[in-house]
Amino acid sequence: MSGSFSSSVAGRDIVALEGVTKRFPGIVANDSVDLSIRPGEVHVLLGENGAGKSTLIGMLSGLQQPDEGRILVDGKPTPITSPRHALALGIGTVFQHMMLVPTLTVAENLLLGGPWWQRPRTEELEARVAEITRRLGITVKLHAKVSELSLGEQQQVEILRAMVRNSRLLILDESTSMLTPKGIDELGALMRRLVEQGLAIVFITHKLKEAAAFGDRISVLKLGRKVGEIPPERFRALGEQAIISEIVELMFGKQKDDPEAVERPVRTVQAEAAPLLQVADLAVAPTDNAPGLSSISFDIRPGEILGIAGIDGNGQKQLAEALAGQRAATGGSVRLEGVAIEALSVGERRRRGLRYLTDDRLGEGTVGTFPVSINFFLKQVGAAPFWRHGVEQRGEIDERAAQLVREYDVRTPSLKTPVARLSGGNIQKVLLARELAEGAKVVIFNKPTYGLDLANTLASRQRIRDTAARGLAVLLISTDLEELLAMCDRLAVIANGALVGTVENTDDARTRIGRLMIGLAA
Amino acid sequence: MTGLFSEVFLSALLFGAVTAAIPLLLAGLGEQMSEKAGVLNIGIEGMMLAGAYLGFVGAFYSGSLWLGFLTGAAGGVAVAMIMALLCVRIGLNQIVIGIALTLGLEGLTALLHHFQFSRSYPRLPAADATIIPLLSDIPVIGPAFFKHHLIVYLAVALVFGMGYLYRRTQLGLNLQAAGDKPAALDVAGIDVIRTRTIAVLTTGALAGLGGAYLANVGAGLFIPFITNGAGFLGIVLAMLARGRPVWVLFGALLFGVCLSLTTAMQVAGINIPTDVIQMLPFLAVMIMLVLFGRRASLPAALGIPYERGAR
Ligand SMILES: Nc1ncnc2c1ncn2[C@@H]1O[C@H](COP(=O)(O)OP(=O)(O)O)[C@@H](O)[C@H]1O
Ligand SMILES: [Mg+2]
Numbered sequence: 150m151s152g153s154f155s156s157s158v159a160g161r162d163i164v165a166l167e168g169v170t171k172r173f174p175g176i177v178a179n180d181s182v183d184l185s186i187r188p189g190e191v192h193v194l195l196g197e198n199g200a201g202k203s204t205l206i207g208m209l210s211g212l213q214q215p216d217e218g219r220i221l222v223d224g225k226p227t228p229i230t231s232p233r234h235a236l237a238l239g240i241g242t243v244f245q246h247m248m249l250v251p252t253l254t255v256a257e258n259l260l261l262g263g264p265w266w267q268r269p270r271t272e273e274l275e276a277r278v279a280e281i282t283r284r285l286g287i288t289v290k291l292h293a294k295v296s297e298l299s300l301g302e303q304q305q306v307e308i309l310r311a312m313v314r315n316s317r318l319l320i321l322d323e324s325t326s327m328l329t330p331k332g333i334d335e336l337g338a339l340m341r342r343l344v345e346q347g348l349a350i351v352f353i354t355h356k357l358k359e360a361a362a363f364g365d366r367i368s369v370l371k372l373g374r375k376v377g378e379i380p381p382e383r384f385r386a387l388g389e390q391a392i393i394s395e396i397v398e399l400m401f402g403k404q405k406d407d408p409e410a411v412e413r414p415v416r417t418v419q420a421e422a423a424p425l426l427q428v429a430d431l432a433v434a435p436t437d438n439a440p441g442l443s444s445i446s447f448d449i450r451p452g453e454i455l456g457i458a459g460i461d462g463n464g465q466k467q468l469a470e471a472l473a474g475q476r477a478a479t480g481g482s483v484r485l486e487g488v489a490i491e492a493l494s495v496g497e498r499r500r501r502g503l504r505y506l507t508d509d510r511l512g513e514g515t516v517g518t519f520p521v522s523i524n525f526f527l528k529q530v531g532a533a534p535f536w537r538h539g540v541e542q543r544g545e546i547d548e549r550a551a552q553l554v555r556e557y558d559v560r561t562p563s564l565k566t567p568v569a570r571l572s573g574g575n576i577q578k579v580l581l582a583r584e585l586a587e588g589a590k591v592v593i594f595n596k597p598t599y600g601l602d603l604a605n606t607l608a609s610r611q612r613i614r615d616t617a618a619r620g621l622a623v624l625l626i627s628t629d630l631e632e633l634l635a636m637c638d639r640l641a642v643i644a645n646g647a648l649v650g651t652v653e654n655t656d657d658a659r660t661r662i663g664r665l666m667i668g669l670a671a
Numbered sequence: 672m673t674g675l676f677s678e679v680f681l682s683a684l685l686f687g688a689v690t691a692a693i694p695l696l697l698a699g700l701g702e703q704m705s706e707k708a709g710v711l712n713i714g715i716e717g718m719m720l721a722g723a724y725l726g727f728v729g730a731f732y733s734g735s736l737w738l739g740f741l742t743g744a745a746g747g748v749a750v751a752m753i754m755a756l757l758c759v760r761i762g763l764n765q766i767v768i769g770i771a772l773t774l775g776l777e778g779l780t781a782l783l784h785h786f787q788f789s790r791s792y793p794r795l796p797a798a799d800a801t802i803i804p805l806l807s808d809i810p811v812i813g814p815a816f817f818k819h820h821l822i823v824y825l826a827v828a829l830v831f832g833m834g835y836l837y838r839r840t841q842l843g844l845n846l847q848a849a850g851d852k853p854a855a856l857d858v859a860g861i862d863v864i865r866t867r868t869i870a871v872l873t874t875g876a877l878a879g880l881g882g883a884y885l886a887n888v889g890a891g892l893f894i895p896f897i898t899n900g901a902g903f904l905g906i907v908l909a910m911l912a913r914g915r916p917v918w919v920l921f922g923a924l925l926f927g928v929c930l931s932l933t934t935a936m937q938v939a940g941i942n943i944p945t946d947v948i949q950m951l952p953f954l955a956v957m958i959m960l961v962l963f964g965r966r967a968s969l970p971a972a973l974g975i976p977y978e979r980g981a982r
Contacts, residue, residue: 210858212980233860248855250848251971259846262859625858 161187162221164209164240164316169218172318178204180373181218186349190341190381193360194353194371197460197628202353203245205370206322209351209609211235224383227248236262241311245322245353247303251296253305258295259313267329274313281312284346285339301332308339319343320351325359337363357459357667361392369399371450375643376400399628401663415593423487425622426503426591431481431491433471433646440464440646442471445481449591449622449642454613456637456654457626458662464646465626466508471596472624473505474498485591498530501510502590509601510576517569521561522550524568525583557582574605579613591622599630630666634659642666678811684928684935685815688778690889693826694719694898697881699912700833700918701874706909707837708870709850711974713769714754716902718875719775719882720889721746724780726883727893728787730795739795739887740822740880747879748872750776755871759864771787773902781895798888820888822880833916846870847914850970861979878902895972907956911963922959929955 166184170177186192194202207213210227219226220432222238229235235242249258259278260269281541282289287305292318295303304324311319321340325333339364340350354360360367367379377399384392400410412611426449435441449455470476472483474495483491490498497501507514526535526546534545550564559578561571568576578598584592594613598606613636617623627633631639641651641660642665650665652658678974705712711716726743730736750772758765798820807817837843845866848856853863881948886893904926912918929952936948 161842180902207980212858231860232858233862233863236860242858244858247852248852248858250852250855252797252851253844258855260841261844261848261856262861263841265861268839269841532712579860 163188163223164207165221165224166205167219167221168218169205169206169208169371171201171213172216177373178207179215180374182370182373184368184375185587186351187346188317188349189344190365191344191350191352191363193300193364193367194351194370195355195357195360195367195400197355197400199353199461200370201373203322204373205350206242206244206320206353209235209240209318209320210244211240230308233262236314236316239315240320241309241316241357242249242317242320242623243304243307243316243322245323247300247307249295249303249306254292254294255289256291258306259310261293262314276308277313281309285309285312287339303334304336306620311471312464316348318349320353322353323355324352324489325354325356327330329356357393357396360396361389363574367392367396369396371400380493383554392601397660397663397667401659401666420451421466422451424450425486426624427482427484427487428472429484431468431483432469432479434469434479435646439467441479442467442646443502445648447623447651451620451622452617453639454617454623454625455622456633456635457643457648458630458633458640458666459628460666461628463643465628465643466595468643469505469507469593469624469626472593473503475505496528500588502588503593504584504589505593506580506584506595506597508596510573510580511569514580515568515576515640518567519570520565521554521559521568522564523544524579525550525553528583553586559610572605574601574608577601577609581609585612587614589616589621591624592616593624593626595626597625598627630659630662633662680872680935680939682811682813682815684931686810686818687931687934688821688924688927691822691930692874692923694881694885694889694924695825695904695908696830696920696923697877697884698902699908700829700916701877702882702902702905702909703912703914703916703919704846704877705845705874706832706970706973708846708867708913709853709970709972709975709977710754710867710871711769712754712871712874713763713875713906714750715878715905716876716898716900717767717769717773718754719885719898719902719905720748720773720776720780721750722879722882722895723897724784724882724887724893726767726948727795727880727886729886730883736795736798736820737886738976740883743883743887744876744879747777747875747877747882749827749875751872751875752889753877754875755868757759758845758976759867759871759950761973762978765974765976770868776850780893784893784895787867792892792894794892795887797891820932822884823890826884827920830916830920834836837914837916842869849977850972853972857977857979863979878881878905881905904956907960910969911959924957 162185164186167184168181168183169179170181171179172569182205194205194235196202204213208215209229211232211234214228220229221227222248227238229238250261256274257269259274263269266345278289278291287309289306290298290307295306298306298345308319325336340352344350352363365381365384367384368375369377379392379395384451387395429446431442431445433442440463445468447455457468459465471478474493478491482489485501485503490503511517523546529535531539535542549562554561554564559580559582560575565576568579597609597613601609610632613623613625622653625633634654637654639651639653640662641648642662646668654662688941699717702712702715708836722743725746726739728740731740746747754768754772757763757768799819801821801824837847845856849863849866849870856865856866873914881901882898886897890897908919908922911922933951935946936943937945
């Protein structure tokens with residue numbers, strides 16, 4: 150932005166971000182983001198998990214400070230130093246995670262924040278709440294304990310709290326994730342009434358349909374960068390379908406000059422060969438904190454890479470664990486080279502050639518305090534030639550470990566270094582060496598490049614391609630669509646624990662997958 | 672045999688129970704405030720010791736019990752400041768620091784006492800009692816409950832003051848939020864660190880006062896390690912009381928009776944080994960824990976340092 154355009158825009162913004170950057174160790178959560186927030190507008194912030202939406206909100210509500218760039222309030226550069234300061238500026242936030250004290254009543258929660266020497270002004274609050282709830286058309290049980298309310302009711306309390314404090318800007322971070330479809334519609338109507346009264350709203354979601362239904366303006370975030378914006382004029386001019394396809398293009402479209410982009414080498418998958426891995430109707434029961442799986446079916450042939458695309462948390466980890474035998478399946482069959490293995494133990498599946506590279510490299514994949522050398526053989530503890538009669542064979546272990554360190558280019562000070570001291574990329578190499586060792590036939594990779602730097606990402610991808618080239622079957626689970634498109638022969642999309650479609654990796658795969666991922670037919 | 676159930680014996684027993692209960696009550700009320708705000712204050716034993724030592728020294732040199740209470744409370748606050756700095760502001764482990772403070776203060780007070788008084792244990796004159804008219808004339812109850820030093824009545828009044836603070840004031844809300852959901856308090860615009868610091872310093876003042884009472888009124892002298900676990904009993908009381916000051920009072924009295932019974936039975940020459948008698952208060956702790964411990968609900972964020980924006 151520059152010149153007269155910038156100043157005229159700033160005049161109408163209540164809050165504007167200019168080139169805001171926020172870094173966390175090892176990650177750029179927001180990369181030079183510009184945003185303008187205006188009264189009378191629902192500004193939708195759209196982006197996948199981890200795109201940096203909540204981080205942006207953290208800076209607007211005084212929880213965090215930007216590393217670079219600035220925030221303008223009413224056109225004036227204003228560092229927002231604390232949550233208290235944000236409230237004083239009229240910025241009210243409904244956070245992604247509930248921010249009510251469950252052991253206090255609704256009224257007490259609304260009163261929180263008053264001067265400590267005062268008695269809570271309950272009567273004043275009641276009058277104010279009565280007026281606001283009437284205007285908004287909601288009802289709130291003031292004297293109920295928060296822990297007794299439903300999630301939807303708690304949310305209304307949080308919105309009410311922002312109103313009681315005279316917010317001019319209301320920020321809602323993923324507020325629909327806990328709501329029923331009816332609750333979502335009600336929230337949409339409520340937002341509309343609020344902007345009509347002159348408020349500005351920032352509405353965060355990763356669901357496209359909500360964005361198109363409730364927004365006046367949409368900004369799309371992707372890996373911390375703002376990749377596009379649809380202003381109100383365009384928004385009104387386009388129909389819902391056109392808006393959705395424009396957003397799909399912004400969210401999943403190809404980035405220019407992407408260093409990770411490589412031509413996908415043409416591989417020859419033996420189409421006639423019998424599949425190495427056959428999965429039919431695999432099902433897993435949901436648990437308290439993980440979705441279940443249902444009707445998962447696919448085949449992978451030798452030399453083939455099948456990708457699993459999807460938004461994180463849709464059952465990817467459950468799928469990998471069910472195949473590896475770490476999670477009990479409630480139905481379906483898994484065949485390795487035509488032999489049913491669904492009843493076998495984790496160890497037996499591994500012996501038969503099914504290997505799993507977890508995404509939890511330090512928690513589940515390695516024992517951080519053990520030396521690099523032992524971590525290579527964790528899954529063979531007790532077995533010859535590395536253990537004999539229960540005794541560790543130092544010589545054998547070190548010799549083979551040294552060989553693997555060379556072969557896989559693990560950068561470690563020594564074989565005795567505790568594996569947790571290595572960088573993420575080198576820990577990944579230890580895992581790769583271990584899982585791809587003798588006898589591997591089918592390998593499951595779960596987010597193999599997540600959190601790695603570029604060099605290690607490229608190295609890991611090459612390793613995976615080589616694996617397939619050796620005639621192994623590869624299942625590649627990733628939330629990085631670019632990665633999948635660059636690597637896979639076919640892609641299946643997982644949503645809510647089910648495979649919702651499979652597409653060949655041809656030129657239009659990108660858009661077809663994008664549409665599947667957000668719940669539209671391919 | 673008649674001695675055991677005589678009026679005089681019974682009122683002496685109860686009088687002793689109240690005297691023994693007051694330090695526990697003050698420690699328990701103090702610990703309760705810290706815990707409400709989310710800080711597990713294991714250092715409270717050290718704060719009591721600091722209070723006992725400085726309280727004694729203050730009273731010994733000035734000749735005024737009240738000045739002794741003041742220096743005692745100040746001693747507790749001084750230790751609490753270290754705790755607040757390390758555990759609340761910097762966010763170090765509360766259990767480790769608490770134990771370190773207690774051990775440190777045990778050594779330090781014993782050492783200072785040794786330098787000052789060598790191996791002698793000078794005594795303070797007996798504390799004057801504030802005798803409450805009419806009530807103190809009731810048989811048994813009167814001499815047991817209504818002939819104590821003024822500070823005893825103030826400590827009991829504090830129970831109700833605390834109840835009011837927790838249920839009726841903005842600060843009470845803030846304290847509870849700091850312990851149950853500090854992030855919610857922070858985004859409501861109240862500084863969590865400051866709120867918790869206030870709680871920890873208050874704990875220090877109350878624990879220090881309790882220690883000073885223990886030394887100056889309860890014993891009339893200071894000996895090293897005089898608190899003998901009173902702070903830890905205070906922690907148990909606070910945990911069992913589930914945020915209600917009145918329950919701290921009841922619990923403290925119950926422990927007080929046990930402690931007093933220990934002395935009384937020894938005085939009465941009852942033929943039970945003293946080791947068994949001295950176990951009584953701790954047996955009471957066990958029984959209380961078995962009976963009520965499971966229902967004790969602690970603040971969700973107890974023991975977890977708060978850092979804004981961390982995850
Ligand atoms: N306090 C923090 N410390 C370290 N990393 C963080 C922190 N907050 C967020 N991140 C990282 O920043 C990225 C963006 O996160 P977030 O803003 O929560 O995304 P979104 O809300 O869009 O899902 C993620 O990779 C996340 O792991
Ligand atoms: Mg978020």
